[in-house]
Amino acid sequence: MAEQVSGRTLGMGEIxxxxxxxxxxxxxxxxxxxxxxxxxxxxxxxxxxxxxxxILPFRDAHPERFFNVxxxxxxxxxxxxxxxxxxxxxxxxxxxxxxxxxxxxxVAIACAHALAEVxxxxxxxGFMNGYGATHQATEDISMMRGIADLTVIDPCDATELxxxxxxxxxxxxxxxxxxxxxxxxxxxGADYRFIPGKAxxxxxxxxxxxIGTGFMSARARxxxxxxxxxxxxxxxxxxxxxxxxxxxxxxxxxxxFDRLVVTENHKISGxxxxxxxxxxYEAGLMKPMVKVALADSFFECGxxxxxxxxxxxxxxxxxxxxxxxx
Numbered sequence: 001m002a003e004q005v006s007g008r009t010l011g012m013g014e015i016x017x018x019x020x021x022x023x024x025x026x027x028x029x030x031x032x033x034x035x036x037x038x039x040x041x042x043x044x045x046x047x048x049x050x051x052x053x054x055i056l057p058f059r060d061a062h063p064e065r066f067f068n069v070x071x072x073x074x075x076x077x078x079x080x081x082x083x084x085x086x087x088x089x090x091x092x093x094x095x096x097x098x099x100x101x102x103x104x105x106x107v108a109i110a111c112a113h114a115l116a117e118v119x120x121x122x123x124x125x126g127f128m129n130g131y132g133a134t135h136q137a138t139e140d141i142s143m144m145r146g147i148a149d150l151t152v153i154d155p156c157d158a159t160e161l162x163x164x165x166x167x168x169x170x171x172x173x174x175x176x177x178x179x180x181x182x183x184x185x186x187x188x189g190a191d192y193r194f195i196p197g198k199a200x201x202x203x204x205x206x207x208x209x210x211i212g213t214g215f216m217s218a219r220a221r222x223x224x225x226x227x228x229x230x231x232x233x234x235x236x237x238x239x240x241x242x243x244x245x246x247x248x249x250x251x252x253x254x255x256x257f258d259r260l261v262v263t264e265n266h267k268i269s270g271x272x273x274x275x276x277x278x279x280x281y282e283a284g285l286m287k288p289m290v291k292v293a294l295a296d297s298f299f300e301c302g303x304x305x306x307x308x309x310x311x312x313x314x315x316x317x318x319x320x321x322x323x324x325x326x
Contacts, residue, residue: 004060096137126265142270209257
């Protein structure tokens with residue numbers, strides 16, 4: 001059930017304080033535990049990151065189907081692939097930075113190339129922690145979308161994440177999900193339905209088109225509401241599936257507006273911004289565009305809100321991009 005939360009201290013890998021918004025606690029693990037009751041072929045694995053990936057509810061509900069391989073991400077991926085070969089659906093968890101940088105070849109060959117039923121829920125994607133470059137997976141979308149036969153998903157909130165947990169069990173082959181953990185805000189309405197491979201408008205407007213992914217889509221919607229107070233009407237398109245990319249949906253949305261804003265919790269190159277530019281260019285559609293994303297650099301340690309402000313992906317920066325077009 002959703003609860004109310006006010007000011008608090010962030011846990012490892014949680015997104016910025018939800019303020020007065022409702023949240024759900026550990027939606028990934030609780031939904032996976034329930035799904036595990038319905039589908040006995042599901043197994044859960046972690047590389048000693050059970051607490052910080054929210055998979056512990058599954059462990060507690062299905063201890064005979066839970067495996068902790070220790071601090072060994074390559075072993076995590078290979079074990080998940082092996083279990084998939086034995087007829088299981090392997091849900092595995094660790095930090096995004098560790099999976100992408102340490103086990104990339106194993107994801108590509110043992111999983112994607114083999115069409116293995118491995119569902120990777122990668123914690124702390126992008127700018128989701130204050131631990132600096134060693135833990136900030138700010139290039140993971142760029143890396144993972146470069147692997148053939150791999151699905152890449154960036155959920156917006158707890159509502160969508162729970163639906164993604166269920167949906168990936170039936171998406172063929174290997175899936176990479178940017179996992180949200182801890183007290184995850186509830187941003188989308190109860191009528192929202194995740195559709196694999198489809199972008200969806202989550203806020204209507206007339207003047208500016210904002211294209212986002214992950215929790216930045218929810219932030220874009222908040223920014224659109226603030227922009228309306230300044231007389232600027234903005235619509236928000238949420239692109240939850242980055243691979244396969246909904247090129248047609250993005251182009252149709254972009255055609256409605258004189259200018260665009262693209263935003264993501266990722267470096268400005270290789271992720272959503274690049275995907276949108278490529279799609280529009282191929283369609284012969286040129287629009288003024290502001291990109292609200294991370295620079296191509298390494299980043300400091302510090303409080304997440306401070307980092308997001310310093311590196312320009314916080315709410316005021318999005319409002320500026322929508323209202324002022326810069």
